[in-house]
Amino acid sequence: MVIDWANAAAGSGVLDPALMIAIALTAKANAEPMERRHIDSFIRSFASHFDAAELRGAMPEAVALRAADANVTEKERAELLGSEWPIPEA
Incomplete structure (x- = not known):
């Protein structure tokens, strides 16, 4: 999987994987x-390649950035804001 977005190099490096999770x-x-279970499984697997504490620390900013995106629907925004983050503990 390749995700290429304009802000990938701006800010904290851990923000990039946090945005992917968001x-x-x-x-x-x-x-x-x-499908929801598979998405959670993917997130856990993806997140396991990063420091869990740093990733959790970046999630509030990532969630806020994603929630502010004009392309995110209200249903998606509600899911994002109401979701627990399936990030494994360190």
Whole structure:
């Protein structure tokens, strides 16, 4: 998977994977229960490659940035803001 967005090099490096997780969380808004479990599994696997404490620390900013995106639907925004972050503990 390759995600190329304009702000990838701006700010904290851990913000990039946190934004990826925020994007994946919005995908759960339109997913069936089995798909939701797969999305959570993907997030856990992806997150395991980063420092969990740093990633959790970056999530509030990532969630705020994603929630402010004009392309995010209200349903996706509600999912994002109401989701727990399936990030494994260190």
